[in-house]
Amino acid sequence: MKEGKIIILSAPSGSGKSSIIRRLMEIADLCLGFSVSATSRKPRGDERDGVEYYFLSEKEFKERAERGEFVEWEEVYPGTCYGTLLSEVTRVTHAGRNLIMDVDVKGALNIKEFFGEKALALFIMPPSKEELEKRLRSRSTDSEDSILKRLAKADFEMGFAPKFDDVVVNDNLEAAVNKTASLIRGFSGIEEDKAE
Ligand code: ADP
Numbered sequence: 001m002k003e004g005k006i007i008i009l010s011a012p013s014g015s016g017k018s019s020i021i022r023r024l025m026e027i028a029d030l031c032l033g034f035s036v037s038a039t040s041r042k043p044r045g046d047e048r049d050g051v052e053y054y055f056l057s058e059k060e061f062k063e064r065a066e067r068g069e070f071v072e073w074e075e076v077y078p079g080t081c082y083g084t085l086l087s088e089v090t091r092v093t094h095a096g097r098n099l100i101m102d103v104d105v106k107g108a109l110n111i112k113e114f115f116g117e118k119a120l121a122l123f124i125m126p127p128s129k130e131e132l133e134k135r136l137r138s139r140s141t142d143s144e145d146s147i148l149k150r151l152a153k154a155d156f157e158m159g160f161a162p163k164f165d166d167v168v169v170n171d172n173l174e175a176a177v178n179k180t181a182s183l184i185r186g187f188s189g190i191e192e193d194k195a196e
């Protein structure tokens, strides 16, 4: 069986990565499997353990990091860690599926360096800072403190965009999903005319 590729999506929080990934997962010919990250933050809205994230206590997160269970992990916001478990990478790629992951900019570039040619790193760009703030507020799942932390980091994150293999602007969701799907097909050798 052909081993799956690694598709990395990164962007400032609120740009629409999760919305794009949810739609891509429904496109059968992309043959995607989502990499469920671990985090030390609490679930938001209706997030479920083992679906959007593995929600770990800070202590458990650190213990698993010390045991070498992560391919990479970062303290993305002060006091909040996120990481990709090696077990997730093998679970999905050994089943022949392409692994899609949502990670912060530093994690994305570390994973790209680790997996080299096997990985495609895409940056999802919001149309503007104003629109980003509007989306974070309209999601109505984050506290004011969490929204401000995310906005404060957006310029730093957007500065990393040129280091990615490609940039997709998420203005119209449908168009952003189509462009991302097309880039994934090109990278993993899926013929466009077989696309749904
Ligand atoms: P992220 O995963 O990058 O943090 P989300 O996917 O949660 O972002 O999107 C943030 C908010 O913006 C959500 O409420 C989502 O419905 C909305 N959203 C996503 N893409 C678009 C778009 N193209 N136009 C308008 N709203 C969008």
Ligand code: 5GP
Pocket (backbone or CB within 6 Å): 010, 011, 012, 013, 037, 038, 041, 072, 073, 074, 076, 082, 083, 084, 085, 102, 103, 104, 105, 106, 107, 108
């Ligand atoms: P959120 O709290 O909005 O779900 O995610 C916050 C940030 O953490 C986003 O930038 C997201 O991409 C990043 N993130 C999620 N999972 C991982 C991971 O496994 N590793 C790294 N480095 N960042 C992650």
